[in-house]
Amino acid sequence: MKAEILATGDEIRSGALVDSNSAYISQKLEETGVEVTRHITVGDDKNILVSTIKEISQRADIAVVTGGLGPTQDDLSSEAAAGAAAVDLVLDPQALVSMEVFFKKRKHLMSVSNKKQAMLPKGALCINNPVGTAPGFSIKINRCTFFFLPGVPFEMKKMLSASVLPQISSLFGHNRQYCMVKTISTFGLTEAATGETLADLPVKFPGVKIGFRSKFPEIQIKVYVYGKEEQNLLANMEGACEYIHGKIGNKVFSVNGGSMESEVGRLLADKKATLAVAESCTGGLISHMITNVSGSSGYFVFACTTYSNESKMSILGVSKNTLNTFGAVHEETAKEMAKGARRISGATYGLATSGIAGPGGGTDDKPVGTVCIGLATENKEQGVRYYYPFPTRSMNKTIFAMKALDILRMELI
C-alpha cells in the first residue's frame, strides 16, 4: 500500500509559504501503516495539475491532495481531478447542503462564488468539512484512491482524522503492515561518529532501519521497525533501542524524542530539587529553554542575565578580585556566578555560563567559541572551560546552553 501526497498552490510552489501539511499527513499515514513514498508540490496551473494527478494515479494506491478547493479562480483542484478522471463536474447535493448549513450557523450569506465549491467530479464522494466552507472529496482514478482536502491546516487536520484515515484503514482489510518509529536524542557525538558506532545495527537487527537527523546541536537517531505482526515489532524495537543505548551510553539523553530541558526538568522534579541560573554569554537562552517546559515553575526558581561586570558583582556577589585577576570569561568567574545564583535564590543547584558567543570579543587566549560553565551544588562548586568553534552567535549560544544543561544532567543521573 503506497501513498503519495500532493500539495498545490502558487504560494507553496514559489516558497512564500512553507508546506507543513505534507509532513503532518505523512506522519499520520505512516502511523496508520501506510508507506508514503513521495511528496509533490505544484502551483495553480490546470495542465500541470491534471498531468501530476494522472502520474500519481498510475503509481500510488492512495493519494492525499491539499489546497485548491476555495471559491476563487485560482482554486482548480476539482476541475483538475475531473480532467484527470475524464469526467464532468456536477453539482453535488451533499456538498451544497453542508455549505448551506455552515453559512446558516454563522448567519452569513453564501456568495455565488461559494457555489462553485459544491461542483465535484462525477463519481466523487463528498467529504464533509465541519469547520470551513470548502468540502473535500474522494475519487478513484486508475489504481489510486485520491482524497482532496483544503489547504488550511486546521480544516485539513479535522477532515483527515474524521474521514480520511478511517476510510484508509478500512481499505486495508487484513493486508495491513505496521510501522513503529522511535526517536533517540543524543548530545556529544557528531553524526559521523554516531553512524560509525551503530554501523552494524542493520546486520544485527534485520527489519530495523535507522536514520540520523542533525537537530543542532543534538543528533537524533530515528529507529524504524516494519512488519505484519505488532508483537514482533515491539520486541524488535526494544532490542534495537537497548543495543543503541549500550553503544552510545549516557550521551543518550532521551529515548522518546524529548528535549534536553524537559529531561533535566524531569530529573530535578524526581529529586525534588530546584535550580537557579546565572547567564552571561547564553543571554537568557537557558532560562527560556527551561521555562518552555510546562510545569517548570515547580523546580525553576530564578535566573539572571548578567552581561556587565557590575551586575556580576552586585547581583551575584562575584568578587572584584576574581574579575580583575581572571576576567569575566574564566572558570573561577563561572564558578562564583553559579555559587551566587544558588545563594541568593536558595536553590539546590546553581548553573552559570560565561563565554564569548561572537562575532566580536574573541582574543588569542579566549577565542570566540570559548565558554566557562559553573555548577554549584550542596557538596561542590566547579568551573570548567570548553571550546566550540561554530560560525554564528546563535549556534554558539545554543551549544553553550546545551552543554551547561548536559553538565547538570550528568550531575543528576
Add this chain to the structure above:
Amino acid sequence: MKAEILATGDEIRSGALVDSNSAYISQKLEETGVEVTRHITVGDDKNILVSTIKEISQRADIAVVTGGLGPTQDDLSSEAAAGAAAVDLVLDPQALVSMEVFFKKRKHLMSVSNKKQAMLPKGALCINNPVGTAPGFSIKINRCTFFFLPGVPFEMKKMLSASVLPQISSLFGHNRQYCMVKTISTFGLTEAATGETLADLPVKFPGVKIGFRSKFPEIQIKVYVYGKEEQNLLANMEGACEYIHGKIGNKVFSVNGGSMESEVGRLLADKKATLAVAESCTGGLISHMITNVSGSSGYFVFACTTYSNESKMSILGVSKNTLNTFGAVHEETAKEMAKGARRISGATYGLATSGIAGPGGGTDDKPVGTVCIGLATENKEQGVRYYYPFPTRSMNKTIFAMKALDILRMELI
C-alpha cells in the same frame, strides 16, 4: 528556464521533519528570475532516488537537490546521481582537500566514513562547503544541471548563495529578467486585515506583486517588482513601500526584514540608552531575543527571570502588599517589576512581563493568554494588561515577548 527542487531523506518523507529548505530555495530561485515548477520529496532509497533524478533530468533545466551527502549509510545522493548519470563514483581531490582543511581548522581527526563524502560522480564539479563537512557538487544529466547540497539548512543556505545562485545567473546570459524583493515586517494586524488594507496596491502599482507570510507573531509583507530595467524597478519599489508604510503606519517595525529585537536595539543605541528586563511568564525569552543581536552588550545591562513571588520581592523589590492584594499577574505587579529592574541595574528603561503562558494556571478572571507588561522610564511607570488567546505555551511566550518589545519600541520612536 524551469527549475525543480528535490528534497531527500526518510525524516522528511515520513513527516518527522518539516522541509523548510524547499520553500527557501524556491524563493531564492524566483528572486533570481527562475520559475520553480515542482518540489518533490523522496526517502533514502537508492532506486527511487535514481528514477526521480532521471525523471527530473528530462523535465527541468535546473534542479537543486538537498540532503543525503552525509557520511552515514543512509546518505545516498552521490551514488544516486552517479546511477542516474550512468557514471562511476570517483575520489574528488578538491572535495577531499576542503574536508581536510575543515577538520584541521577544528583540530578534529577526519574519520574513515567522512572520506566517503569526497566520492563524487565522475564529471561532477565540487561545490565547496565553508561551514560543514559535506561538500556539494553540480552535474549535468540530460537537459538538466543538478546542484546537490547538504540538507542542514545553515550549510545549504551558505552554499546556495555563495556558489549555486551565481552559477545559475551566469547560465542565463542576457536573457535575464530582474526581480527585486523587499520584506516589510509588521506586528499588530492579522494577515487578513493586512491583505484587506493593501487590496488596491496591485492596481495602483502595476508590475508590483505582494505576498504575505505569517512568521508568528509577525506578518511579513513581501514586495516583488519584476522587469528588464533595473532603474525602473527601484523607483517602483520605493513607491510601493512608501504606500504600504502610509497604510500600515507604525505597525511596520522594519523595512528590511529585520527582527523586532534588532530594531529595538538600534533605537536604544541611537539614544545611548540602556535596558533592564524582569521576566516572569516569558521566562528569559526577551533576554534571549535581545542578546541574539550582536553588540547588544552595548545597551543591555541586566535581565532576570523571577518565577516565584519570593524572588519578585527579594530581587526586584516588588511589595508584599501588591502581591497579596493583586497577585503575581497584575498591571501593578508588572509595573513594580519594571521599576525594580531599572532601579537595581541603573538602566534607562525597565521592561517587565507577568502573565499566564499555560497550559495550566488560568482562572476565569485571568485566563491562559493574559499578560501584564510593565514599563519604567525616567518619567513614568506603567502597567498594561493584554489578552492573547493562542493555543500553546510557546506561542504565548512568543507573543508576550513581542508585545513587550513593541511597547518599548513605541516609547523609543
